[in-house]
Amino acid sequence: MKTQSELIIQQLKKISTASIATCLFKKGLRNQYIQNVTPLKKLKSNMVGRAYTLRYIPAREDLNPIEVFKDPKHLQRVAVEECPENHVLVIDSRKDPRAASAGAILATRLMKKGAAGVVTDGGFRDSEEISNLPMPAYHQRASAPTNLTLHQAIAINEPIGCGDVAVFPGDYIVGDNDGVMVIPQHLVDDVVSECQKMELFEKFVLEKVNQGTPIIGLYPLTSNDLRKEFEEWKK
Template sequence: MPLDSAAIAILEKVSTATLTTVLLKKGLRNVWMRGTRPLREGQPRVVGPAFTMRFVPAREDLATPASWASPISTRAAIEDMPEGAVAVIDAMGISDAGVFGDILCARMSRRKVAAMVTDGVVRDVTGVRSTGLSVWCNGVAAPPSVAGLTFVGWQQPIGCGGVAVFPGDIVVADDDGAVLIPAALLDEVLAEAPEQERAEAWIMDEVARDVPLSGLYPMNEATRARYEAWKRGG
């Protein structure tokens, strides 16, 4: 299901660091996808529903260039991606075979896919950067995916960077990497995350005024009262 514009507008203003704090308070510790680093500096924060893709280890009878024309292929999966989705790719952290290169990323960009997130690596990195697609990955490698991976399907539960990802979960990615918001918790996060961000911005202003951390972060009762008064006055 597409994510509505109001939810996107809220989450585009909330850092992944803040989201991990909000989710930690709800008991979720494992939401940051390990090995998901921005491919380019300055990529804007991206928000979108997860479109999942899954690789398993390469098997010689399946991981061949001929498999690229199969009905179950990365090419077919890309043609199924909706506009605004974040493609989340389970590559099991394999770092010596690129999941996608420039041609596939260019097609994703043409289909207005919001971003690609993977615990694997990409190839044709100069070309990938030129497509304009926002990519979070674990590095680059020249060999194609079939050198180390077998593609087995899309839109099924996967693991990416040690995090369980279900189709339709919400992904937010920025300079700190990619974080998952379970779809069932989205409304709660939308209600709470902006306030967490606002409170931390106020705390930063207090630090700039040379206020000691004790009682400030986390806020004690007196500091909380000052903060609430500031909100009423603002």
């Protein structure tokens, strides 16, 4: 039997980020869309998972030589190893893609561990290799320099900012070809229910528009006749 979280993830895979954005806007949340990130390749299905976070600060040269990677407690490596299955690793790279947030080796490790995806508001190196993985990945643009030149890993699984959005551990992350939305975990049940109703209505609207029906009175639905027709259509 599926857990409640697994059922929610299954439902979110069928809901667009556009619908989620509108639903959250109606609830007063206007800033849940991660800015300036795109998928490394076109997706065939949504990326959905709970957020597991990694935060970078500006690198300080005396604390961030290349030898730090030898430390088994280096937080970038720890984040990759501890990111739970079916979660999305969300990386706060301060919106700075001049140095890579990670590369193909770490992304491949995430994929092998069962991560649902990875998102950074910076950039990835080895971007072509990452794009070929069977795991969604989002970034600003490709970036060859190692993260050590600009970024210092400072915290994992704490609240972060990614692309100007507050991301808390456990939030639901949904990505499609339009981008990535962050759903606060306490709202996810309502968001799923409302979005399913919204997308059902929009399917009806598209059918009517393709039949030549004018938008006024239909979208939004203010015509009583069309409202009755929609109720019959649902049956």
